[in-house]
Amino acid sequence: MYEIAIIGAGPAGASAALFTAKAGKKTVVIDSDKGMTKRAWFENYYGIEEISGPQLIDIGIKQFQKFGAEYKQAAATAIEKTADGLQVNLDSGETVSAKHVILASGIHVDLAEKLGLTTKPGTEPRIKTIVDVDSQGKTNVEGVWAAGTITGVSVHAVITAGDGAKVAINVISELNGERYVDHDLLK
Numbered sequence: 040m041y042e043i044a045i046i047g048a049g050p051a052g053a054s055a056a057l058f059t060a061k062a063g064k065k066t067v068v069i070d071s072d073k074g075m076t077k078r079a080w081f082e083n084y085y086g087i088e089e090i091s092g093p094q095l096i097d098i099g100i101k102q103f104q105k106f107g108a109e110y111k112q113a114a115a116t117a118i119e120k121t122a123d124g125l126q127v128n129l130d131s132g133e134t135v136s137a138k139h140v141i142l143a144s145g146i147h148v149d150l151a152e153k154l155g156l157t158t159k160p161g162t163e164p165r166i167k168t169i170v171d172v173d174s175q176g177k178t179n180v181e182g183v184w185a186a187g188t189i190t191g192v193s194v195h196a197v198i199t200a201g202d203g204a205k206v207a208i209n210v211i212s213e214l215n216g217e218r219y220v221d222h223d224l225l226k
């Protein structure tokens with residue numbers, strides 16, 4: 040059983056995984072390689088002069104893997120409630136059990152709708168439907184959180200990455216029972 044399963048390895052999901060894995064939480068990231076970020080070229084990502092979408096995605100995956108998060112290339116086909124948490128079904132036939140799920144699937148809301156998450160019309164350009172979350176990133180289903188484009192934040196990588204980090208910190212804080220902060224000292 041994983042503590043956290045993250046669906047999506049775009050900026051929102053990978054950034055969330057970096058925080059949860061670095062905090063020592065058993066994390067798995069599932070991605071179907073259908074994100075929008077791979078089509079982009081970035082010159083507005085703070086701290087990076089310019090980078091291609093594919094490079095940004097590759098670095099993000101390496102960053103969370105460095106801290107022990109597992110990466111599965113597969114499509115999640117359903118999220119189900121179980122007696123002791125949540126189960127994510129993959130198109131490979133595999134199932135993944137986790138206490139918490141962070142849905143960071145970009146423009147893809149099919150899983151959310153299948154699970155019965157509350158959705159609403161999006162307000163950002165070209166984003167039709169979003170998942171309704173509270174200020175923490177919690178959905179209406181216990182243990183299921185959402186981050187990034189799917190929650191209706193401004194469709195910019197630095198913002199979706201920040202939102203993924205925010206939601207991850209909230210999940211970690213809930214698991215720890217106290218507010219969590221991840222600050223490293225200058226080496």
Ligand SMILES: Cc1cc2nc3c(=O)[nH]c(=O)nc-3n(C[C@H](O)[C@H](O)[C@H](O)COP(=O)(O)OP(=O)(O)OC[C@H]3O[C@@H](n4cnc5c(N)ncnc54)[C@H](O)[C@@H]3O)c2cc1C
Pocket residue numbers: 046047048049050051052069070071072073074075076077078079080081082083084113114115116143144145146147150186187188189193194195196197199200
């Ligand atoms: C052409 C283009 C140019 C852009 N240019 C810029 C720019 O210059 N600057 C900027 O800041 N932003 C730009 N953006 C927007 C930027 O890419 C997004 O705002 C941001 O990266 C979205 O991050 P995300 O993690 O929310 O979604 P995504 O990056 O779309 O990631 C979602 C991930 O979820 C995965 N997924 C979805 N459903 C499933 C499933 N069922 N199972 C498993 N995995 C699943 C997908 O494979 C994907 O990897 C551009 C976008 C496009 C399309």
